[in-house]
Amino acid sequence: MATVTATAERTIGAPVDRVRAAVADYRTTRPSILTGHYRDYAVRSGGLGAGTDAEWKLAATPRRVRDVHVEVTQPTPGQLIERDMNSSMVTTWTVNPVGADSSSVTITTSWQGAGGISGFFEKTFAPKGLKRIYDTVLANLDHAVRS
Numbered sequence: 001m002a003t004v005t006a007t008a009e010r011t012i013g014a015p016v017d018r019v020r021a022a023v024a025d026y027r028t029t030r031p032s033i034l035t036g037h038y039r040d041y042a043v044r045s046g047g048l049g050a051g052t053d054a055e056w057k058l059a060a061t062p063r064r065v066r067d068v069h070v071e072v073t074q075p076t077p078g079q080l081i082e083r084d085m086n087s088s089m090v091t092t093w094t095v096n097p098v099g100a101d102s103s104s105v106t107i108t109t110s111w112q113g114a115g116g117i118s119g120f121f122e123k124t125f126a127p128k129g130l131k132r133i134y135d136t137v138l139a140n141l142d143h144a145v146r147s
Contacts, residue, residue, distance in 0.1 A: 002112075008134030009106040014145040016078070016097040019105060022145050023093050024049035024080060026072070033140035037133050050074035054082075060129050088112040105141065107134045 012019050022029040027047035034041060039057040046052035052072040059065045068089070070082035082091040089111040096104045109130060 003110055004112075005108065005110045006128075006130035006134070007106065007108045008131045008138055009104065010135070010138035010142060011098055012103045012105055012138070012142045012145060013101065014103060014142075015101055016095060016103045018145050019103040019141070020078060020095045022141060023095055023105065024074075026052045026054050029141075029144055030054075033137055033144055035133055035136045035140070046072070049080060060133070084111075105138055107138065109134075 025048060026043050031041050034056075037059050039059065041056040042054065044053040044055060047054075050073050053070070054072070055067070055069040057065055058068050066089075067086055069085045070091070071085060073081045073083070075081065078095045080093040082093075084090070089109060091107065091109040094104075094106045094108070098104050
């Protein structure tokens, strides 16, 4: 098995405190920025940053639907880590300042991929597909924090 990693990054036109608060808001902001690839989104407990317990279905393709159940930690003020309790998948949201009125947001997801030929295709195509999804989520986040 090889580690598979997908990353997307965007500069958001809003101050870092506003963007960090929006990223950590699993109750209101998060469901409003997700794409149609996410279904059955629910916060089981918490809802603001560390300690949040949430779940959803992520349909990367019509045939590849993953049941995701995350527990959120916050090791630093600018970072949220979502660990999937159903798999090896870990997603890290990192928000850093870019000047006084902008922020850089990076989403990185890694997991242990399949072996053999299936693993080759997963490592080749899954990161590109997930990056496309994340690019739209980040565009939606940009719009949400500017509104």
